Amino acid sequence: MDTIAHQNLNIALLGPPNVGKTSLFNQLTGLQQKVGNFPGVTVEKKVGKIQLQGLHGQLTDLPGLYSLFAKSPDEEVVIKALQEENFDALLLALDASHLERSLLLAQQALAMGIPVLPLLNMLDQAKGQGFQFNTLELIPLLGQEPLRINARQGSGLDQIPNAIKQLLAQEAPSANTNFLTLIKSNDAAAQLKDSQKRLEQIRPQLQKARKKSETKRSWSHFLDQWSSHPIAGYLIYLTVLFGIFQLIFSLADWPMGLIDEGTGALAGFIAELLPAGPINELITEGIIPGIGGVVIFVPQIAILFFALSILEETGYISRVVFLMDKPMRFFGLSGQSVLPLLSGAACAIPAVMAARNISSWRERMATIFVSPMISCAARLPVYVILIALVIPDGNSWGFGWKGLAMLGLYLLGVLGALLTGLALRFILPKKDQNPFVIDLPSYKWPRWQNVFLTAYQKSKSFVLEAGKVILALSILLWILGSYGPSEAMQAAEERAQKMSQNDNELAQNMAAEKLSASYLGHLGHAIEPAIRPLGYDWKIGIGLLASFAAREVFVGTMGTIYSMGSEAEESTLIEKMKTERFEDSQKAVYSLPTGISLLVFYVFAMQCMSTLAVVYKETRSWKWPLLQLVYMTGLAYLLAFLSYQLLS
Amino acid sequence: MTQNSSERRLWDAKTGEQLTFLRTDSPLLSLKLMEMGLFPAAKFQLIKRAPLAGPLLLELTDNLQQLAIGPAEAKEIWIQ
Numbered sequence: 001m002d003t004i005a006h007q008n009l010n011i012a013l014l015g016p017p018n019v020g021k022t023s024l025f026n027q028l029t030g031l032q033q034k035v036g037n038f039p040g041v042t043v044e045k046k047v048g049k050i051q052l053q054g055l056h057g058q059l060t061d062l063p064g065l066y067s068l069f070a071k072s073p074d075e076e077v078v079i080k081a082l083q084e085e086n087f088d089a090l091l092l093a094l095d096a097s098h099l100e101r102s103l104l105l106a107q108q109a110l111a112m113g114i115p116v117l118p119l120l121n122m123l124d125q126a127k128g129q130g131f132q133f134n135t136l137e138l139i140p141l142l143g144q145e146p147l148r149i150n151a152r153q154g155s156g157l158d159q160i161p162n163a164i165k166q167l168l169a170q171e172a173p174s175a176n177t178n179f180l181t182l183i184k185s186n187d188a189a190a191q192l193k194d195s196q197k198r199l200e201q202i203r204p205q206l207q208k209a210r211k212k213s214e215t216k217r218s219w220s221h222f223l224d225q226w227s228s229h230p231i232a233g234y235l236i237y238l239t240v241l242f243g244i245f246q247l248i249f250s251l252a253d254w255p256m257g258l259i260d261e262g263t264g265a266l267a268g269f270i271a272e273l274l275p276a277g278p279i280n281e282l283i284t285e286g287i288i289p290g291i292g293g294v295v296i297f298v299p300q301i302a303i304l305f306f307a308l309s310i311l312e313e314t315g316y317i318s319r320v321v322f323l324m325d326k327p328m329r330f331f332g333l334s335g336q337s338v339l340p341l342l343s344g345a346a347c348a349i350p351a352v353m354a355a356r357n358i359s360s361w362r363e364r365m366a367t368i369f370v371s372p373m374i375s376c377a378a379r380l381p382v383y384v385i386l387i388a389l390v391i392p393d394g395n396s397w398g399f400g401w402k403g404l405a406m407l408g409l410y411l412l413g414v415l416g417a418l419l420t421g422l423a424l425r426f427i428l429p430k431k432d433q434n435p436f437v438i439d440l441p442s443y444k445w446p447r448w449q450n451v452f453l454t455a456y457q458k459s460k461s462f463v464l465e466a467g468k469v470i471l472a473l474s475i476l477l478w479i480l481g482s483y484g485p486s487e488a489m490q491a492a493e494e495r496a497q498k499m500s501q502n503d504n505e506l507a508q509n510m511a512a513e514k515l516s517a518s519y520l521g522h523l524g525h526a527i528e529p530a531i532r533p534l535g536y537d538w539k540i541g542i543g544l545l546a547s548f549a550a551r552e553v554f555v556g557t558m559g560t561i562y563s564m565g566s567e568a569e570e571s572t573l574i575e576k577m578k579t580e581r582f583e584d585s586q587k588a589v590y591s592l593p594t595g596i597s598l599l600v601f602y603v604f605a606m607q608c609m610s611t612l613a614v615v616y617k618e619t620r621s622w623k624w625p626l627l628q629l630v631y632m633t634g635l636a637y638l639l640a641f642l643s644y645q646l647l648s
Numbered sequence: 649m650t651q652n653s654s655e656r657r658l659w660d661a662k663t664g665e666q667l668t669f670l671r672t673d674s675p676l677l678s679l680k681l682m683e684m685g686l687f688p689a690a691k692f693q694l695i696k697r698a699p700l701a702g703p704l705l706l707e708l709t710d711n712l713q714q715l716a717i718g719p720a721e722a723k724e725i726w727i728q
Contacts, residue, residue, distance in 0.1 A: 067683040071676075098713060101685040129711045188676040195682050215712055224714070230699045322716040326702030435680045436703065436718025 009057030010086060011050070011164070014078070014109060015093030016102060017064030018315065018441040020121045020151035022450050024093060025061040027154045028052070035457045044356065053161035060085070066101060068108040068183055069191045071434040073361050079183055082112055089115045089164055094146060096126035096133065097442075100199075100206060103141055107198045110143065113175025115167045117160070118146035125442060130213040137209035141202060143173075152447055220315075220443040227319045228440075237320055241342055244307045248346045252299035259299075263292030281482060282475070290474030293550065294467040297349050297610065302459045304343055304350040308357070309454040311339075313446035317357070318438055325436070331418045332425030333370075334363040341367065341417065344374030345410075348611040352618055353458060361431040366424040368618060369628060370417035372611050375410045375603060378551045382602050383409055385555055388574050390595025405599075413603050416635070462614070469613035477520070477549050484518040492517035511560050520545055534601065534637065535594035535644040537582055544607070551607045593647035597640040605636035658704065658717070658725040661694050666709075668692075673724040681725075685713055 015021045025033070029048025046061040062078045070076040082090075092109050094102040109116050120135060135145050147163055149156035182194055226232045267284040274280040311317050317336070325335035333341070336358040344351035351371040358364040375383075383406055391405045483489070492513035500506035515521055524542035531541050539561045547554035558573060580589040606612065612625040619625070661667055669690045672678045685708065686692070695714075696705040703716045717725070 067679075069679065069683075071680065097711060098685050100687065101683060104683060131711075188674070188679055192675045192679045192682070195679060199682065199687065212710075217712065221712065228696060228698075228705060230696070318716070322698055322703055322705060325716075326698055326700045326719070435674075435677045435721045436716075437677075437680050437684050437686075437721060438703075438716045439684060440705070440714035440716060 007056045009050075009055065009088045009164070009168075010060075011057055011089050011091060012060045012062050012081070012085070012087045012114075013091045013093065014062050014082075014105075015064060016066050016095055016098075016105060018439065019064065019093045019095045019102070021061060021064060021093050023447050024091075024119070024121070024149070024151035024157075025059065026447075026449055026453060027151060027157055028160070029059055033453075033457075035461055053158075055161040055164060057088070059091075060087075065105075067105060067195075068112070069188075069195075070183070072359060073431060074359065082114065083180075087114050089117060089167055091160070092116050092118045093151070094118055094120050096120050096123045096131065097129055098122075099126070099131075099133075099210065100202060103138075103202045103206065104195060104198055106142055107202065108179070110173065111176035111179040113173055115170070115172055116143070117163055117167050118142045118144070119149050119151075119156075119160070120146040121149050121151050123148060123150065128216055128218055130215045132211045132213070134209050134211075137205065141205050218442060223443050224319070224440070227316065228322055233319065233323050237323060240311070240316070241339070244304070244343075247307060248300055248303050248343075252303055252346075255299040256296050259292060259296045263288055263295070282478070285482065286475045286478035287471070290471040290478070291467075293474055293610065294463055294470045297347060298459050298463065300347050301350045301353065301462050302455045304346070304354065305458040306451060306455040308339065308354060309451040310446045312357070313444065313450055315441040315443050318440045321438060322440065331421040332363070332366045332423075332428075333421045334358060334360060334367075337363060337367040337421075340371055341374055344371045344376060344417075347376050347378070348372040348374070348608060349462070349614045352611065352614045353462065356618065360434065362424075362428045365428055365619070365624070366421050368615055368624065369424060369631075370420045372606055372608065372628065372632065373413050373417040373420065373604060375413040376551075376608075378608065379409075379602055381552045381555045382547075383599065385558075385574060385577075386595050386599050386602075389577055389590045390592050409599060409603055412600070416604055420631075461617075467613075469616065470610045473609045473613070474549060477546065479519075480523070481515060481518050481520040481546060484514075484522060488517040488522075489514060515542065515557075515560055533644070534640045535589075535591070535597045535648065537580075537589055539580075540589070540598065544601075544605075547607050549609055551602060554602075554607075591648075593644045596647055597644035600643045601636045601640035603636070604632055604639060606632035654728050655726055656728075657723055658694070658727050659719065659722040661727060663694055663697055665694050666691065667694060667727040670726040670728055672726065677721055677724055684715060685711075686715060 013021055013025055025046060025048060028050050033046055033048035035044060035046050044063070048059050048061070050057055050059045060081070062081060063074055065075045065078055067075075068079055068082075070079050090109055090112075092106055094106060096102075106116070106118060118138075120133070123133070126133070135148065139145055144167075147156055147159050149159075151157075179194070182191060185191070227236055229236075267288040270288065271280060271284040274283065308317075311320075317339075320338060321335035323335065324338045328334055328337050337355070340351045340354040340358075343354055348371050351374070352368050355364050355367040355371065358367055387402050387405050391402050394401050396404075484492075493510065496506060496509040496513040499509045516524075521542055523545055524538045527541045527545070528536075528538040531544070536544070539558075542561060543554045543557045546557040555573070558577065577590050578588070581587060582589055606629045612629060615625040615628060616622055655670060658667070669681070669686055669688060669692065671688065672681065681687075686706070691709040692706045693709065694704060695707050697703075698705070698716075701719055703718050704722050706715045706717060707713070708715070
């Protein structure tokens with residue numbers, strides 16, 4: 001075969017989970033890789049460039065599976081890719097420590113009609129189990145001797161290019177049409193019969209290829225005594241989670257502050273650089289804060305995925321699934337849902353993204369759906385200001401009422417998430433019939449290149465995909481808040497000038513009057529009849545609409561509405577809000593019933609367009625974010641209404 | 649299929665028992681177990697049960713591989 005034939009090769013990497021496929025993919029492609037999705041689904045597709053010893057092309061890392069008889073939508077994607085993507089060759093990673101089951105997958109792969117290059121990995125682990133191999137004896141099963149590799153250390157990989165060239169020089173194997181029909185049939189009994197037949201061929205040959213001496217227990221087994229222990233296991237898990245949240249809160253705080261200050265400084269610099277006018281305002285008040293609103297989440301996302309990737313690489317995640325599965329299953333979720341849900345306490349965005357690791361479609365969708373109900377860090381400023389406004393000082397049995405109120409809000413969110421999950425258990429169809437059988441791989445040290453690459457790729461995909469939607473919505477909200485009917489805006493300017501004694505007052509009054517006269521202000525007035533039963537006036541209505549961009553915007557918007565400037569001191573704003581009265585009844589706006597109603601509204605309402613954008617990105621459909629928006633806002637409205645009516 | 653008197657369901661086994669996998673009630677579960685490395689006649693130990701009647705943890709004697717099996721599935725698995 002000539003050299004030209006070794007250009008633009010389309011190669012796929014196939015293998016079971018935990019076989020070291022990610023390490024192999026990273027070793028072969030380096031940093032030249034792109035992460036996306038398989039067409040029409042949310043299954044991650046990693047494609048990288050390979051340039052090895054005259055061999056050029058792309059390598060697709062297929063999601064790990066144990067068999068080509070698909071039992072979940074994710075596995076169906078792999079089968080579809082194998083049938084439709086015209087791969088020139090398959091790199092098949094075999095797990096030497098579980099060779100019997102790997103050979104079953106290998107036999108199936110060989111029936112697909114694609115040239116297969118078998119790679120025998122995990123030999124060090126197999127050695128620990130007391131296995132020794134004569135790989136020549138595997139030729140009758142694989143058609144060739146598998147290459148011995150160590151994907152983590154990169155050894156043996158230099159043999160791959162020549163082996164591929166030799167493979168491509170041979171005649172392409174023909175597909176087994178009976179097997180291809182069986183794959184599509186979903187007939188478990190027939191598939192079982194086929195696997196039993198293959199196993200009958202595998203077992204005697206494997207006995208010749210593999211010799212066994214004494215099995216040594218590794219440090220992994222020692223760790224397992226504790227990490228999946230019925231009591232110690234939960235304590236260890238809680239400690240791990242606490243550690244992750246500490247990392248997210250403490251480490252992300254500094255870069256987030258820097259990004260916030262940086263975008264503010266950039267907006268200030270550009271505002272002075274460009275001539276005053278609508279373009280200047282669009283860039284400095286719409287586009288730059290919009291971009292800042294996307295980038296500010298990157299530190300949290302990167303840290304969470306860095307930590308998650310370590311847990312995944314070490315093999316700890318499957319222990320968590322073992323421990324947490326039963327209690328979570330009652331609420332329509334799974335053991336794999338715990339980490340995303342707890343991540344939601346920092347931010348719903350990484351929580352929704354972390355749900356990708358959940359293998360069952362129904363449980364993944366339920367987790368994505370309920371994650372935003374867990375009170376995130378962005379709700380905190382809103383809780384703080386409203387609690388300070390309406391909850392009196394005092395304590396019961398040594399517990400301060402304000403602290404109890406805060407705890408109550410967090411628990412209310414958790415309760416809402418669990419009960420919604422329970423309801424979804426009966427509503428969402430079970431799309432996969434995959435029995436609950438999971439492998440608990442031996443503990444391994446994480447490979448840092450994999451960990452950093454995962455954190456980098458997740459952050460990049462968030463900025464590039466969700467970022468576009470967030471930016472567009474930020475600009476739309478800015479336009480609605482900055483422009484209004486010309487007569488109303490003119491009148492607002494005149495009112496502000498009449499009210500003001502000095503430049504500082506003029507700036508504050510101008511911002512408040514203009515916001516009130518803007519399209520957003522008009523919307524606030526328009527929704528007042530609908531929100532009045534909840535105890536809100538039109539000014540709160542503007543706050544609710546503006547904080548659709550992000551919940552914490554509520555505080556800044558209130559500052560602007562009450563002519564405090566958006567940088568208002570919290571204590572001054574609270575004083576101003578306390579004196580606020582309804583225009584008709586002259587009753588205090590921020591009474592206990594209104595405050596509680598507003599707090600309950602913020603616990604449940606989907607006031608975060610960034611989360612909606614990420615849900616769209618993760619589900620590849622507007623159906624889910626729109627359902628979430630309608631359900632959560634509806635629930636928030638209903639519960640806020642009940643709270644207000646019962647307390648007033 | 650005739651049942652030997654010592655045959656039981658996995659769910660009824662005690663923690664720490666050495667067991668032999670016989671069969672399951674469902675072809676899909678048999679297929680899944682085979683693909684995951686639990687083959688007929690394989691010997692294993694039931695090493696743990698998750699709290700609240702959760703999944704069971706098995707360790708295969710041959711290679712010390714650990715498999716977690718859901719409660720519903722454990723009730724469909726026959727062992728000796």
